[in-house]
Amino acid sequence: MIDPLLALAFAVHSNKGVYALLLGSGVSRSAGIPTGWEVVEDLIRKLAVLKGEQCEPDPAAWYRATFGEDPDYSTLLDNIARSPAERSQLLRSYFEPTEDEVERGLKVPSQAHKAIAELVVGGYVRVIVTVNFDRLIETALEAAGVTPTVISTPDAAVGAVPLMHARCTVIKLHGDYLDSRIKNTAKELASYDKRIDRLLDEILDQFGLVVSGWSAEWDHALRAAVERCKSRRYTTFWTVKGDVGEAAKRLIDLRQAEVIPTEDADSFFSAVAEKVAALEDVARPHPLSAKVAVATLKRYLENPGQRIRLHDFMMDEVERVLAQSSDRLLSPHDEYSDEELQRRVRKYEAAVESLLTLMATGCSWETGENEGVWVKCLQRLGDPEGPRAGKEIWLNLRYYPLLLATYAAGIAALNSRRYVVARRLLTETRVRIRDEDHVLAEQLNTWSVMDGRAAQTLPGLERHYTALSDHLFEVLRDPLRETVARQADFEESFDCFEYLLALVYSDLKADKKYIGAPLGSFVWRYGYEPERSVIHKLDREIKGLGPNLPLLQAGFFGGSLDRLSAAKGRVDQLVHASSWR
Numbered sequence: 001m002i003d004p005l006l007a008l009a010f011a012v013h014s015n016k017g018v019y020a021l022l023l024g025s026g027v028s029r030s031a032g033i034p035t036g037w038e039v040v041e042d043l044i045r046k047l048a049v050l051k052g053e054q055c056e057p058d059p060a061a062w063y064r065a066t067f068g069e070d071p072d073y074s075t076l077l078d079n080i081a082r083s084p085a086e087r088s089q090l091l092r093s094y095f096e097p098t099e100d101e102v103e104r105g106l107k108v109p110s111q112a113h114k115a116i117a118e119l120v121v122g123g124y125v126r127v128i129v130t131v132n133f134d135r136l137i138e139t140a141l142e143a144a145g146v147t148p149t150v151i152s153t154p155d156a157a158v159g160a161v162p163l164m165h166a167r168c169t170v171i172k173l174h175g176d177y178l179d180s181r182i183k184n185t186a187k188e189l190a191s192y193d194k195r196i197d198r199l200l201d202e203i204l205d206q207f208g209l210v211v212s213g214w215s216a217e218w219d220h221a222l223r224a225a226v227e228r229c230k231s232r233r234y235t236t237f238w239t240v241k242g243d244v245g246e247a248a249k250r251l252i253d254l255r256q257a258e259v260i261p262t263e264d265a266d267s268f269f270s271a272v273a274e275k276v277a278a279l280e281d282v283a284r285p286h287p288l289s290a291k292v293a294v295a296t297l298k299r300y301l302e303n304p305g306q307r308i309r310l311h312d313f314m315m316d317e318v319e320r321v322l323a324q325s326s327d328r329l330l331s332p333h334d335e336y337s338d339e340e341l342q343r344r345v346r347k348y349e350a351a352v353e354s355l356l357t358l359m360a361t362g363c364s365w366e367t368g369e370n371e372g373v374w375v376k377c378l379q380r381l382g383d384p385e386g387p388r389a390g391k392e393i394w395l396n397l398r399y400y401p402l403l404l405a406t407y408a409a410g411i412a413a414l415n416s417r418r419y420v421v422a423r424r425l426l427t428e429t430r431v432r433i434r435d436e437d438h439v440l441a442e443q444l445n446t447w448s449v450m451d452g453r454a455a456q457t458l459p460g461l462e463r464h465y466t467a468l469s470d471h472l473f474e475v476l477r478d479p480l481r482e483t484v485a486r487q488a489d490f491e492e493s494f495d496c497f498e499y500l501l502a503l504v505y506s507d508l509k510a511d512k513k514y515i516g517a518p519l520g521s522f523v524w525r526y527g528y529e530p531e532r533s534v535i536h537k538l539d540r541e542i543k544g545l546g547p548n549l550p551l552l553q554a555g556f557f558g559g560s561l562d563r564l565s566a567a568k569g570r571v572d573q574l575v576h577a578s579s580w581r
Helices: 004-014 025-031 036-050 059-067 073-080 084-095 099-103 111-121 136-143 154-159 194-206 220-228 246-255 265-283 287-302 304-324 338-365 371-381 392-397 400-415 419-427 467-477 487-508 534-548 561-579
Strands: 019-023 125-130 149-151 169-172 208-212 236-240 258-261 430-433 436-439
Touching: 004 208, 004 236, 004 258, 004 265, 025 111, 025 265, 036 059, 036 073, 036 084, 073 084, 111 125, 111 136, 111 265, 125 194, 136 169, 149 154, 154 194, 169 194, 194 220, 208 265, 220 246, 236 246, 287 304, 287 338, 304 338, 304 371, 338 371, 338 392, 338 400, 338 419, 371 400, 371 419, 371 430, 400 419, 400 467, 400 487, 419 487, 467 487, 487 534, 487 561, 534 561
Parallel strands: 019 125, 019 208, 125 169, 149 169, 208 236, 236 258
Antiparallel strands: 430 436
């Protein structure tokens, strides 16, 4: 039987973003954050000091002898600190490190938190549910360059970006220790606000689950949420150390969970991250070959006398991509299944990865001498050899490498303000589809490559409105990391490219009275902060620069502000009609 840890690594790797983490106090244990019972024992010691008595060596026994009942975390906290605000202040010392603790590496992110952050950066984990009050997971994520959406109150659950669209969401079921509304007592833990319950139901129904460091003994409302979820869409993996408590055992049996014995959260999450990274390495070209290829390209770009070598070098890489994704390997006549779609997508992505980095590098540094090379690369990708008959979904998917390469080149060009390069790519590149020549921007987009229903079958995209666009955002991040280093710049350039593609598409279709345009992630990304969206950014640039807008100066829309404004009006109307849904 396969090791459940290996099964988990395979599941997380092949179902990107599908698995949510459920973290208990055990995950923060190695960081020096005390468990609930350790807090109880410490509070008993403080209570004994106030009474002028000695409770050692067994604080719990002293408490029973003194008060005639077993010590209980909830009861003790409720008696010592009557209000939520008082409890919050009392608990600060257990979660905030002193200078000495920082020097000793205590109450700072552990190996487990850092490994989880790696999985988030790789796009493998998007949702983290925790019963912990500490901020270690948020700190680890921010150190890795990810600013998570944090939901620690019912109000935040209502106003947050939808789970399927956020890069990472951390749900702190019991609150944050700095918030006076934290949940500690049995009464507070007995039930959740209905808004939190709805969010939990959505997660437990739509995501797989990896449970670590949670005993399930005290959290009655969370236990009830797990019990009422009937879906078994994805496997539940549950880590255990030593004997399993009755509450956890019932939930494990109910979810038919895969049990993974482990020593601690640090070793478990480190192992998962390492194995997922190993699987990713298998699917990718050797990193050294990609680095050598980029270094070679840069040498050609620096020397104008190497134009022929640059051309041949890039065309050889394009031919390699076409050979690795040919109809001989991916027949257009095969029967459709969601699994086959996912296999083909992975195959195309592995084949084109080095080319994406090369296209991004070339278009980022292009000075005007080699623009035709990048156009020719796209044109060759847009004319794959093979039969013109077969299942429509496979025939359309042939152009997925072209779509990826177009996005990589366009995003890099916009990020480097190479607007003329971007214009030539979108409006001068001609591709042959169904034995007819088309301008690339008029024919190629996420719609034409994969219909919405098929895109939603990709792992983690089940309810995404812009499923393939969201997938491209994750796939393209690593190949463009050298040319677009900052996450914020990548996000802005990605949205600018998709918005520009929609505008050019609308402009090209204007005389045909075609209603529609390919909308992407920019539609929803700043739903709660519309002033940050690319739509409003272009509004401000048009108002400030008018006909001197760099896009117009580069020849987009024939240099006409009227054509741009007309296309923008049509696309913005579509965005408005789509975003309210």
